[in-house]
Amino acid sequence: MKTSENMNQLFNKLDELKILFGRGIKLIPIIQSLVDFMKEIVPFMDNITQSIAESNSKIPKATNQINKVTEATELATTEILDIVDMMSEHISNTAEMLNMIIDRDRKKSEILQKIKSAVPADKQIEKLIEEYEKLEKDKIALNTIGDSLQKIKNDAYNITMSLQVQDITSQQLSAVKHLIGSVQMRLISLNNNLNEASLENTELKLTGEHSFDANADYLKSGERQEMADSIISGHNSTSQKEIDKLFS
Amino acid sequence: MLKFLVVDDSVTMRRIVLNSLRNLGYNEFVEANDGREAIEKLSGDSQINFIITDWNMPVVSGLELVKAIRGSEKLSKLPILMVTTRGIKEDIMEALQAKVNNYIIKPFTPAVLKEKIEQILATN
Numbered sequence: 001m002k003t004s005e006n007m008n009q010l011f012n013k014l015d016e017l018k019i020l021f022g023r024g025i026k027l028i029p030i031i032q033s034l035v036d037f038m039k040e041i042v043p044f045m046d047n048i049t050q051s052i053a054e055s056n057s058k059i060p061k062a063t064n065q066i067n068k069v070t071e072a073t074e075l076a077t078t079e080i081l082d083i084v085d086m087m088s089e090h091i092s093n094t095a096e097m098l099n100m101i102i103d104r105d106r107k108k109s110e111i112l113q114k115i116k117s118a119v120p121a122d123k124q125i126e127k128l129i130e131e132y133e134k135l136e137k138d139k140i141a142l143n144t145i146g147d148s149l150q151k152i153k154n155d156a157y158n159i160t161m162s163l164q165v166q167d168i169t170s171q172q173l174s175a176v177k178h179l180i181g182s183v184q185m186r187l188i189s190l191n192n193n194l195n196e197a198s199l200e201n202t203e204l205k206l207t208g209e210h211s212f213d214a215n216a217d218y219l220k221s222g223e224r225q226e227m228a229d230s231i232i233s234g235h236n237s238t239s240q241k242e243i244d245k246l247f248s
Numbered sequence: 249m250l251k252f253l254v255v256d257d258s259v260t261m262r263r264i265v266l267n268s269l270r271n272l273g274y275n276e277f278v279e280a281n282d283g284r285e286a287i288e289k290l291s292g293d294s295q296i297n298f299i300i301t302d303w304n305m306p307v308v309s310g311l312e313l314v315k316a317i318r319g320s321e322k323l324s325k326l327p328i329l330m331v332t333t334r335g336i337k338e339d340i341m342e343a344l345q346a347k348v349n350n351y352i353i354k355p356f357t358p359a360v361l362k363e364k365i366e367q368i369l370a371t372n
Binding site: 074077078081085157160161162163164165166167168170171211212213215216217218219220222224225227228231232235 | 256257258259260261263264267268271303304305306309332333334335336337340341344350351352353354355356357358360
């Protein structure tokens with residue numbers, strides 16, 4: 001009796017196994033296509049990890065280039081500032097000398113007037129004085145030179161003011177550098193997920209502190225300053241509640 | 249007699265601010281590269297009576313410097329003019345909340361610098 005029960009159980013199990021084999025046969029093409037897919041995807045994944053590694057290795061070079069650009073522009077700006085400072089100094093010295101000449105001419109005119117009134121009427125002397133007075137008109141030219149010097153000095157000063165662009169662009173470049181750093185961190189993390197081996201050239205570290213303004217812009221319209229002025233002028237009448245609201 | 253402390257990590261900007269101050273007739277200056285250096289200069293020079301500072305600087309930022317000065321019993325009354333590229337409303341409000349006396353957005357003009365210094369001096 002027991003043997004017949006066991007045999008029945010065995011036949012049932014064999015039936016189940018038969019069904020399973022039947023299903024397995026149906027699964028074979030699916031498994032085959034999965035294997036084919038894996039065969040295709042493995043080189044593709046290798047390509048991806050290789051691309052990540054290549055991109056990552058290029059990042060330090062890119063940041064290095066940005067640093068070089070920043071350093072070069074700072075150096076060039078300093079040189080321009082030095083030249084403009086020297087120019088301004090020369091202009092100031094020249095203007096000072098010119099003022100001395102103008103002052104001396106004024107004194108000469110005063111002396112001439114005194115001579116004119118002291119010397120008795122003589123046609124030859126009068127003619128000489130007249131010729132001298134004509135030469136005095138050069139004073140107008142001296143004043144024009146003085147005005148031109150002042151204009152050149154103002155222009156030189158304006159060049160100096162325009163060099164603020166160096167600080168603004170260096171902040172923009174720092175922002176780009178930070179962005180590149182973020183991309184590198186992502187690449188490293190992605191690579192670590194795909195591959196057990198860690199990427200090399202990971203010397204670029206992101207700092208928590210941002211010593212740049214990513215929105216720095218060289219705008220000379222004055223609109224932003226006007227906005228700042230209006231906020232500041234209204235600040236006294238702005239309650240702490242209103243300020244807090246901006247930060248909530 | 250005004251003695252300025254000009255704080256900016258950009259050598260170019262410090263020179264531009266100093267040139268502008270000279271053009272306005274001021275001749276007493278001290279320079280600092282960042283907020284920490286500024287604090288050191290302030291603690292070693294009691295003659296400094298006007299601060300012009302940038303915001304974005306390494307080590308100690310301009311905003312942290314302002315907060316440190318306002319939190320100091322000895323220095324809290326010093327006038328502070330912030331000169332920065334940060335030009336959005338929230339930044340200006342944050343600087344005001346930290347108690348800067350006035351705010352200039354780069355690039356600035358000499359006229360704006362003169363106006364702000366005079367405004368601060370008039371109210372102090």
